[in-house]
Amino acid sequence: MLNSLHIENYVLIKKLDLNFESGFSVITGQTGAGKSILLGALNLVLGARADLKSIKEGSEKCIIEATFNISNYNLIDFFEENDLDYSTECILRRELSASGKSRLFINDTPVNASILRTLADQLIDVHSQHENLILRDNNFQLGVLDTTAKNQDLLDIYKSLYKSHQQISRNIEELESELSKGKEELDYLQFQYNQLEESKLVDSEDHDIETELTILEHANDIKYALLESENMLSAEQGVLEMLKTAENSLSAVSKYSTYCEEIVNRIYSCHIELKDIASELYNESEKVDSNPERLEYLRERRDLIYSLCQKHRVNTVSELIEIRNDLEKRISLIDNSDEEIERLKRERDNLYKELLALANEISNRRQTQALEVEKSLVELLTALGMPNCEVKFSINPLASPISSGMDKVELLFSSNKNKSPQPIDKTASGGEISRVMLCLKYLLANSTSLPTLIFDEIDTGISGEAADLTAKMLKKMSTNVQIISISHLPQIAAKATTHYFVEKSGESETTVTQLTAEERVTAIARMLSGSTLSDAAIKNAQALLSEDN
DSSP: OEEEEEEEEETTEEEEEEEOOSSEEEEEEOTTSSHHHHHHHHHHHTTOOOOGGGBOTTOSEEEEEEEEEOTTSOOHHHHHHTTOOOOSEEEEEEEEETTSOEEEEETTEEEOHHHHHHHHHHHEEEEOTGGGGGGGOHHHHHHHHHHHTTOHHHHHHHHHHHHHHHHHHHHHHHHHHHHHHHHHHHHHHHHHHHHHHHTTOOTTHHHHHHHHHHHHHTHHHHHHHHHHHHHHHHSTTSHHHHHHHHHHHHHHHTTTOHHHHHHHHHHHHHHHHHHHHHHHHHHHHHHOOOOHHHHHHHHHHHHHHHHHHHHHTOSSHHHHHHHHHHHHHHHHHHHHHHHHHHHHHHHHHHHHHHHHHHHHHHHHHHHHHHHHHHHHHHHHHHHTTOTTOEEEEEEEEEEEEETTEEEEEEEEEESSTTSOOEEHHHHOOHHHHHHHHHHHHHHHHTTSOOOEEEEESTTTTOOHHHHHHHHHHHHHHTTTSOEEEEOOOHHHHHHOSEEEEEEEOTTSOEEEEEOOHHHHHHHHHHHHHOSSOOHHHHHHHHHHHHSOO
């Protein structure tokens, strides 16, 4: 519910703080006093388009803040999804500066207008003459039947099935499209795959080939260098023989010199190491073979790999292998697409049967509920001064399911007993639509938990018994939902639990006062008799207020 409204520097309001109660509140005041300004301020904080003319003349910024109790609104998920701090007390704030900058906040966190409006739609419903336009919307008319028939659980299941059916249908279309294209290029894909598969590619073989080719192409030079080096070590008068001579000479005197003994040991180690090297050089030279056949094979293999890389615009065998594997998957997908498509079609057909069964159940409930709503509307509208009205819901089946079911709903209306009901947007006047809308809101309030409802002069064009019934309807609605009504009718003002009075001061500033019990008598008396108070008006006002509310 709406707990409070704070307004600073908005149009004719310098500063205003209003606290609201649960139940039924009424706002009254003379024409031009500023009742519409309150509604404009509230719409602004709910995300309406900002207008710089809304800033009070001479002010740099206007601020509007609305506080709601949202403990019963099940909005925790919304706050988490939008990364907002959740509290049972929710504060919406709008700041509009003269420079044109507009800022919106939810619990002191800046948000964009879309998020604010999404939340505001779940907190408050401002019913103005403009909002009557939604009565002409077939989706709203359908929603009336579903809400009063309590179809929401069935609709949630239906919409989930519908979403799954739509997704599978799209998957089938995509697969069929891919299959059609795939079959056209299957031969080419198969040729590319076969070429790569027959090449027997091995990961990193391009590197190995280059290494081996380098050796084979320089085999003679490598063999000569190995043998020559081995010969320098092992031949007569070679390094090994000279080291042996040096070792023997120093050994002969090592018993006389510790230094010579150490050098002998070091020369011996070098002799052993170089002898091993000489042996390895010889063994390695035996392995080196020019092998022309192998050389030719590697060159051809390298050329093949290079050609494949050029064709597929890659640089390595690893990338060629990835392309081969991808081609294999694409070919397999094409080969198996028919089977997958058939499986999806069976799944789609089964979902469709479930959809039809659920749509029929929902449709039957709508047909039954339509009779109840028609009867209730006629009774309420008759009491509101339309004794000859006729209301009918035209429900026609659609050829195929849509997200809301398989029904096209149209509200038909006639206020003349000699004229058959026609679509309400073509036959009803503004005043008639306003009354029908009030009756629908009354029925909806008894069927679901609505947000705070604000009625902007819903009573336009009614008086007498119709006004009294309207007041009783608003009062009864307020047992389930907070009702705030801007009204000019004393019957409605008298039924309210809380009464606010709007007036314009001599300085052209709008003020709002919550009236005491005594002040309410005077205010309602003036609504009855005008500016001049009479004893009769006072008594009538007291009588209205004393009636069983």
